[in-house]
Amino acid sequence: MSGPGGRDRAGWFVALPVAVLVAALLIFRSVVPGGSLLPTFLPWLGVTVPLLAGLAIWRRSRVGMLAALLPLGAWLTVFGGHLVPDGDRPHDLVVVQHNASDENPDPAGTVRALLAAGPDLVALEEVTPEALPVYTAAFTADYPHHAAHGTVALWSRHPLADAGPLDIRPAAFGPDWNRGLRAVARTPHGDIAVYVAHLPSIRPAATGLGTGNRDDSAARLGAALRAERSERVILLGDLNATAADRGLTPITSQLTTSDADFAFSFPARLPIARIDHVMARGLTVTSVRTLPRTTSDHIPIVAGLAASD
Template identity: 60%
Template structure:
């Protein structure tokens, strides 16, 4: 019975309601880690020497492999046109210049940063200026590009209950050799996990505003880079994932840096494909940077 329940939760996490404590979203956030139940089930089956129990334990194992292992291990060597890096640099980062230099090693075409502070911004700008002559900032988010940027504007994704002055989004048009691409940078509000479950109301409201902006975007090709404070499985991000999609891999966990549990930093696209995603080495942030290759 336990094996069937684990398999059902893996395949149908949306069946778990969000009415109390947003338990459904909490499950979806850490869904890959549900696979840790499989070794326990296999050990219990071996201890009981039960072929039936062993067969039952193989059901969630198969489900986990199909959902997570196979997409992550499939390597297609597909061509790509752009490399992008997304990083929440942490507003308490002790080494902004070193962090910027670390991101440069990936040789990206575009870099999106969140949690930029007024004190640290000049350091990032100086470190990136030589290779990224085009850049834009809005509040605490920024975009650096090898390609010219135009039609740059702040993006209003502020939930109603947050005080004025909160600015965590921008939109720009990048003129790449492959045509114009709308590039969005967003940092959605944090979620909190406590005795009452998952608190994500502001994050969900902000996701709705971001989704509406993406829906209204006139350019066909879109790249969204940002710390969305949720995984792609989390139903709270559905207003966003209805308009942009991510890579097949569900790993490349980016947070927390000391023991990554989930990828809440994303590079998502419309009318383009993320062909690869990976984590870069740790910087002075509590997030790991995310690198990605994009086929336009």
């Protein structure tokens, strides 16, 4: 039977390689290969900390317990800010983003749930032509302005100008794929270019996760953002990726969001990642949180934005 020293050495051999691997994945996440899979599950690497600690306790390994501190420190370095509540940070605008699902059985109920947040802007994706009149009728008189193109739509308290399609269609898709729009919201804080986008889904392929079409669409959206002349920009959309996904670099290199809450939005039954986003330029996203679940397979998110000085 192994004595305490043997148990400690066994804990070392088991825990240390795992601890080093997890810490490396967290700290060097920007260069470690992993496509979209690693960024999606990156926050969940923290689960290894209690597992390693539990194993160390079971093995009575002091070294194993120390090893568990390595991924814990790495996780807190990357995600510690998410644990700090937003509180009541000042904001000038409230916006809601929601993939409402093209199979949503209760569009009117979905709208009522979203309006409970008191938003200035509401962006929806997967709005079918048949459902659009139902959604429009469900918005109250406080939202007299709206724009729609393809399967994306925007409702606003404030007047909308220059509303039109946004071409983010991947080269591999046909002309019937239309999932982007741009409008200018004339708010009390000045004109703001508002983009609504729904990037293609990731499709499993024989070689792994098929992200080519999504990345192509993200690059086109990034090009449109670079060409945008307005100083203030808001992007609302289902980007089918987390903000850490390198496929979104053409977008995230230009816009920022709030990381003070995980705000996992998909899938609704067991949310594991935030793939619905509110990002901005020329404004500060002060908070992002989820709203109660609707009849969609996504969870809506609401964000506060402060106008820059």
